[in-house]
Amino acid sequence: MSKTPAKPAARPRRDPPQGRPQDRKPLGAASPVSNRAARAAERRTAIVAAALDEFIARGFAAARLDDVARRAGVAKGTIYLHFKDKEALFEELVRTAIVPLIARLAPPEQPVGSVRAALERFAFTFIQEVATTRRGDLVRLIVAEGPRFPAIADFYYREVVSRGLAVMRGLIETGIARGEIRLPALKDYPQIVVAPAMIAVIWKSLFERHAPLDAMAMLRVHLDLIFGERSAS
Amino acid sequence: MSKTPAKPAARPRRDPPQGRPQDRKPLGAASPVSNRAARAAERRTAIVAAALDEFIARGFAAARLDDVARRAGVAKGTIYLHFKDKEALFEELVRTAIVPLIARLAPPEQPVGSVRAALERFAFTFIQEVATTRRGDLVRLIVAEGPRFPAIADFYYREVVSRGLAVMRGLIETGIARGEIRLPALKDYPQIVVAPAMIAVIWKSLFERHAPLDAMAMLRVHLDLIFGERSAS
DNA sequence: TGACAATGACTGACTAGTCAGTCATAATTT
DNA sequence: AAATTATGACTGACTAGTCAGTCATTGTCA
Secondary structure (H helix, E strand, O other): OOOOOOOOOOOOOOOOOOOOOOOOOOOOOOOOOOOHHHHHHHHHHHHHHHHHHHHHHHOOOOOOHHHHHHHHOOOHHHHHHHOOOHHHHHHHHHHHHHHHHHHHHOOOOOOOOOHHHHHHHHHHHHHHHHHOOHHHHHHHHHHHHHHHOHHHHHHHHHHHHHHHHHHHHHHHHHHHHOOOOOOHHHHHOHHHHHHHHHHHHHHHHHOOOOOOOOHHHHHHHHHHHHHOOOOOO | OOOOOOOOOOOOOOOOOOOOOOOOOOOOOOOOOOOHHHHHHHHHHHHHHHHHHHHHHHOOOOOOHHHHHHHHOOOHHHHHHHOOOHHHHHHHHHHHHHHHHHHHHOOOOOOOOOHHHHHHHHHHHHHHHHHOOHHHHHHHHHHHHHHHOHHHHHHHHHHHHHHHHHHHHHHHHHHHHOOOOOOHHHHHOHHHHHHHHHHHHHHHHHOOOOOOOOHHHHHHHHHHHHHOOOOOO
């Protein structure tokens, strides 16, 4: 429709000419990386990163694999060397992106200082690493597409939600045992402790424009609610 | 692929034969309704209802207008007599579906009994009318598609979020003035009061299968948190 | 070490299918 | 009969997924 008839003739190779990845360089653009497997892994990573952006921006159905490929500086066919189909890419993507989230979400079960301090630290980390970043959009993406991808909802529940809530419940129990937390019933609904943090994530991506939200301040007030009036700054 | 070659020949008309609207009857299937405008309005309503189901089930991009038409017991062209395009249908749909939500969300600013009782009633209504119903899925749909449809996010913020939060803030202030609520800072973040209810909505549609949630019990514990230990049953 | 062969990662034009939106035709109402 | 409203076959734009072909890299042998 535009280029050569059907014969690729002399197709230029490697980075320099090529399709120019104007959107995102294929990661180790500078590193030489002679090893083949390493290059392949690099491309895979680039594809996943590009797909994350596209899926977040457009949602699963509307995301175009052509765009993912362009963004990753890769031909469309390459995507299919690494992933069975669009759906597999999506699921893998969520898995990949969530792993680092898990690490963040698992603070020491037995806090060093007060439980309140531990939760405050947790809240701070959460705001910094999730609510403010693209990871937050990922959470929204899961909420959005979850019902259509049970596998993803399952995975997310198993790996993030149930674990996170278990840790939270542990912290609450410690808080109750130490007399920091008044309401024993709270341990039955750790969701209550996490709820405002989730709201912050959603708020950021939907309403920040209309009414900016000081998430950390909100979470502090919420902690005041749980632990009683102010304690540390 | 199944019917007549390409010539409509003798195309049967009206309800009886037709595509049989097995999914959803066009509303007043029995009522005579001679008036034309009324019939049109009825169809419009049927289209909106069908579209709500489809958009909730598949999301905006993946929803097919053919399916919407079939579900509404209407030909595809008819949709275009009422809506400019798919997007207009979607936006109108959200508007239409949200109006009744607003009514629900506006309890008396000055509660008759205690503020706690008012909030408990509110929570109960919310669980009954939103978290448990398709309206809850609508909320999820808005969260999902909001970023791609600023007009919808705007509308939702204006009509539901800001109003709802204003009412909530009013209640909180009353609670503070009456000494029911200890923490004055709570009035700055009415989101905190609503957060668990939102979580309940999301939980229901994502994780109910894995771990059923007694939303009302959770909201009661949350109220205990706000008002201090138990008060009324 | 240098030449040559084998490999398989990568490419992108192409196919097959989908679906939003159109419009000539038909039904219904006035 | 004219005007209005509804229909659904059709079109054209678009995209997931394929595959024959290319060539940088790796392995092998003299």
